[in-house]
Amino acid sequence: MISHRPTTTLKYANLWQAMAVLILAAIAIGSLAPISLRLPGSPIPHFDKILHFCAYALLTGWYLAVFPGRYTRILIPSLALGFGVLLEWLQGMTGYRDASLGDAAADLGGILLASLLIVTPLQHGMAAFEQLFLGAPSAEKQSPRKRQSLKHRGLWQIIGLHLAAALLISAFTPIQLNDIPIPQIDKILHFVAYGTLTAWFLVVTRSRRFKILIPLAMLILSVSSELMQGITRFGGDPSVFDALADTAGILIASLIVISPLKQLLISLERLFHPHSSHRRKRRSRSRRLSEITR
Structure with a gap:
């Protein structure tokens, strides 16, 4: 389970709480104001649902x-x-706005995403803003908690390489997704696939140098696969919008998905290797005893 326990202490918590109330008020005003988010001729389908989400x-x-x-x-x-x-x-009662089950479903999707993914990164972002612009002490000084790390990085890296291979193979597979009754399903799959793969490699890679190279490599993979689709005529047709969906997934993964995915992999390691942590504790305890007896 992903914990929402605060990973860092916010010095200006009252400021962030006041901003939370402003966000709440802005959403209420935007929902009840006599304006429409269904822009005619907009190139973005279901733009109002995206904003709700x-x-x-x-x-x-x-x-x-x-x-x-x-x-x-x-x-x-x-x-x-x-x-x-x-x-x-309340929108249904105004007479100038319509109540929509689809809007409520989009709201629920955004709530679930926030509950699972963005809490810890958002806390880190607020703390970083305080350190840069408000002179708050660094997170290391506030919480000297031991950082958790993956114990089977090699296994996760091998799985990641296989996922990358599957993604590359699927780009040249003549599978048509247009029959699925979900609008823009191909763009959604592009977004999810490249976001997941980017986050996966960022989590299982130890070196800081690769933290910059991995999103760049994923972007190159996206553009090159689209170009190769156009050259070879295998798989689907090359699309700028597919590449944009890939880029959005890569950016989102680089910003908010890393910490939750790391916690998930650590939880899986504990689930399937529950005694490994106890062995490490026993080893460290015996090491300390041997140093004391010397």
Whole structure:
């Protein structure tokens, strides 16, 4: 399970909490104001749903980051969902806005994303902003907690290489996704695939140098596979929008997905190798005893 326990202490917590209230007010005003987000002729399909998704992901993640606690992990997402449903009901009563089940579903998707992924990175981003612009002490001085690390990096790296191979093979496989009744399903799959693979390699790679090279290599892989599709005529047709979806997935993975994915892999290691941590503790204990007896 991913913990939402605060990984760093915010010095200006009141400032971030006030901003959370402003985000809440902005969403309420934007939902009830007599404006329409269905822009005619917009090149982005379901633009209003995307805005709903992003707004409620930001709202939920922000509140979870600035109000950490055991009970708020359940309470805040529940209240955010109730807030979204309430606004949809009020929209239906206004006469100039329509209530939509699709909007509520987009709200729920953003709430789930925030609850699972963006809380810890958002806390780190707030702490980094305080250090850079507000003179707050660094996180190392605030919390000298031992950093967790993966114990089977070689295994995860091999799995990542196989995932990269599967992604490259799928780019030249003549599979048509247009029959699936989900709009822009190919762009969604591009986004998820490149985001997941980028986050995977960022997590399982130890060297800091590769933390910069991996997103760049994934971007090169995306562009080159699109170009090769156009040259060889195998698989799908080359598309700028596919490359843009890949780029968005790479950026999102580089910014917010790394910490949760690392925690997930560590949890899997503990699940399938529960005694390894106990062995390491026994070894370190015996080492300390031997040093004392010397």
